[in-house]
Amino acid sequence: xxKLSPKAKNIIDQLTENTKLGDLRTIAKDIKKDHExxxxxxxxxxxxxxxxxxxxxxxxxxxxxxINQLDQDINKHLxxxxxxxxxxxxxxxxAKDKKTVALMESWKNNKSSLQRRIFWYxxxxxxxVGQTPPPNxxxxxxxxxxxxxxxxxxxxxxxxxxxxxxxxxxxxYRKRCIALGERTGLFKDEMVAKNCTPNYLPDxxxxxxxxxxx
Numbered sequence: 139x140x141k142l143s144p145k146a147k148n149i150i151d152q153l154t155e156n157t158k159l160g161d162l163r164t165i166a167k168d169i170k171k172d173h174e175x176x177x178x179x180x181x182x183x184x185x186x187x188x189x190x191x192x193x194x195x196x197x198x199x200x201x202x203x204x205i206n207q208l209d210q211d212i213n214k215h216l217x218x219x220x221x222x223x224x225x226x227x228x229x230x231x232x233a234k235d236k237k238t239v240a241l242m243e244s245w246k247n248n249k250s251s252l253q254r255r256i257f258w259y260x261x262x263x264x265x266x267v268g269q270t271p272p273p274n275x276x277x278x279x280x281x282x283x284x285x286x287x288x289x290x291x292x293x294x295x296x297x298x299x300x301x302x303x304x305x306x307x308x309x310x311y312r313k314r315c316i317a318l319g320e321r322t323g324l325f326k327d328e329m330v331a332k333n334c335t336p337n338y339l340p341d342x343x344x345x346x347x348x349x350x351x352x
Contacts, residue, residue, distance in 0.1 A: 140181040142265060146175060173195055180208075180211070189223065192226050199272075205232075205241065224252045228256045233260065251292055251293050255295075255296045286318075286324070298324055298339065301339060307345055320340060
């Protein structure tokens with residue numbers, strides 16, 4: 139861990155096990171952008187400190203080398219924390235700069251499972267944020283159909299999520315995405331909390347399409 143500045147120590151003292159994402163966003167709003175402080179907070183290894191660090195990083199300084207180090211650090215967290223951190227990094231930093239978007243789009247075959255997850259999650263996100271789908275759907279779906287059952291769980295989920303968004307927003311691929319879910323059976327037996335959409339492709343697609351038609 140780095141030697142912390144008084145400012146970093148003060149922030150760490152505010153973070154407890156009861157800290158919520160809204161609290162972190164409030165602190166980040168006051169700080170705005172401070173990459174040096176972000177790296178101090180990151181160095182503590184604390185989950186909440188790292189979530190806050192992601193919010194105040196300077197995306198212009200996130201080279202592939204820096205991202206690789208963040209990736210290694212994130213992999214030391216428990217599963218739920220690990221996925222929250224990498225997805226948080228994607229949504230709050232990587233998706234907001236052309237340079238880092240280009241990096242994400244190069245990660246389909248990256249040796250890091252977290253970076254492969256982000257490749258697929260980004261592709262899904264391009265569809266559900268309301269943009270015109272990129273012209274790579276056929277290629278993506280072919281890869282998913284061939285490789286999803288051989289992937290590690292964190293990547294498998296993101297591939298499945300991409301197929302789900304394709305099925306919802308691109309009608310011409312809908313039957314194919316539903317058939318993929320039926321063939322693999324992925325997430326079919328998953329317990330789903332009330333008011334949450336299941337990850338099983340046939341159910342996810344049918345529920346979301348019905349919502350769009352309302």
